[in-house]
Amino acid sequence: MGRRRGLRWPAALLVFLVVLPACTAGGQQPPGSPSQQTTDTISGAPLIPEPTTLPSELPPSVPVGEMQDLAQQAERLAQELPAQRRPTPIRQAPGGTRWQAGQPYRGYFADPDLVRHGGRWYAYATNTSHLRLPTLTSTDLRTWTPLTDAAGGVLDPLQPAAWVVSRRGGQSLWAPGVAKVGDGWTAAYSAPAGTDGGERHNCIGLSRGPSPAGPFRAVGERICYGQAQLGVIDPDIYIDPTGVPWLLWKFSGVVNRRPAGIFVRQLSPEGTGFAKGSQTRELLTLSEPWEGDTIENPSMIEFRGVTYLFYSANSWEDERYATGYAICAGPTGPCVRQNNGDPLLSTAAIGRLGPGGGTAFVHRKSLRMLYHAWDRVGNQRQLHVAGFWQREDGTLEVVDPG
Known part of the structure; x- marks a missing residue:
């Protein structure tokens, strides 16, 4: 796991300038009806254009593994980079599997997203316990308790749009994504529209709230893609080092026309x-054998001058699910897979069943990831916190799987 590996460049790293048609968020669509398709008025780019070839290598200023020139490495190391610490293990504290106010929770919590505010961590997940946006809080990343209201009752902070x-x-x-954008907080979520x-x-869907505890109310138009039968899911909000917000998501692909991929587009300053x-722009397309039929759940982060794109792939329903990563030249790419194209977190590599759905974050000068894994396949996807180490060439090794 700590061994350095040579870098294999993808033979065909492609970008597609795809525009998602924004469907109006007016009334709710009746079940069974097809998703409405409208023309995006922001850009005149075609919905499914011919692909254009991207460079298969990153710019020379970006760390790219062992193929990077030694002189370039020395120049990078001479720069004023923030220090990093070797991450210490973070083990999850015991808790119950019932969602109860004031009680530690250690139950089902899939596809977690994470933010920090006011000395407290907020974790969000796929719906569980009859909650639209299940939210846990913690002060130490070990013990998690359900978000509560002023009266001490369980709180569901999201009111979804009428189209859901x-x-x-x-x-x-x-698979929600939450971040501070402008003077408030934006929560993005996946949902069926028909x-x-x-x-x-x-x-x-996008929603806005005054704090990471909400309440989040629907804003703007729903983001749909009618020509992909399964549409778009797994939003992630990335704030780049200049403060510009970006939305990443999974495009489910079009049968016999193009595979699943991970896309990005700039958000408005108000989110x-x-x-x-x-x-x-498309950042990654389904490529490696271990990825199976799909790639999804993007998480982008900048750490010590390097932009990383983490993603999950294969079937979330079993132990084949795993997490890979790429290094990007910036939010719009290009992005190049690392670790010889193999997953960074997998059942075989770390002993956790189906590790995926993660979100990367920085804690005490260490790069970490909050992710889920099965306690036993088909039962519960539970939280874990992994710790990574950034090598001199920008690639990563897993110090602790969590």
């Missing part, structure tokens, strides 16, 4: 929709 189709009052939401060809058609004049 659910048999349980909008609780079929998953059906297409007998399949659930998914869109992404209520895409920035005017912005365009969508």
Whole structure:
């Protein structure tokens, strides 16, 4: 796991300037109806253009593993980079599997996202315990308790948009992404907006709140892609070092036309929709054998001058699910897979079953990841915190799997 590996450049790293049609967030679509398609007025780019080839290598100023020139490495090391600490293990404290106010929780909590505010960590996950946006809080990343209201009761901080189709009052939401954008907080989520060809058609909704505890209210238009039967899911909000917000997500692909991929587009300064004049760019496309039929759950972070894109791949339902990563030249790429194209976190590598759905974060000068793994396949996906070490060439090794 700590051994350095040579870098294998992808034979065909492609970018597609795809624009997602924004569907109006007016009334709720009746179940069984296809998703509405409209023309995006922000950009005139075609919905599914011909692909254009990206460079298969990153710019020389970006660390790219062992193929980087030694002189360039020395120049980078001579720069004023923040120090990093070797991460110490963070073990999850015991807790119950029932969602109870004031009680430590150690139950189902999949696809976690994480923010820090006011000396407290807030973790968000795919719907569980009949909550639209289940939220846990912690002061030490070890013991987690459900978010509560002023009266001490369990709090669900999200009110989804009217377009969300659910048999349980909008609780079929998953894989959220939350971040401070402008003078408030934006929470993005995946949700069904109807059906297409007998399949659930998914869109992404945006909401805004005054704090990481919400309340989050729907804003802007839903983000849909009608030509992909399963739509778009797994939003992640990345704030780059200059303070510009970006939305990343999974595109589910078009049968017999293009595979699943990870996309990015700049958000407005208010976090209520895409920035005017912005365009969508593809960062990664399904490529490696271990990725199976899909890649998803992006998480982007900048650490010590390097932009990392983490992602999950394969079937989330079993132990084949795993986490890979790429190094990017910036938020819009290009991005190049690392670790010889192999996953960074996998069942075989770390002994956790199906590690994925993670979000990267920096804690006490260490790069870490909050992710889920099965306690036993098909039972519960529980929280873990992994710790990474950044090598001199910018690549990563797993110090502790959590």
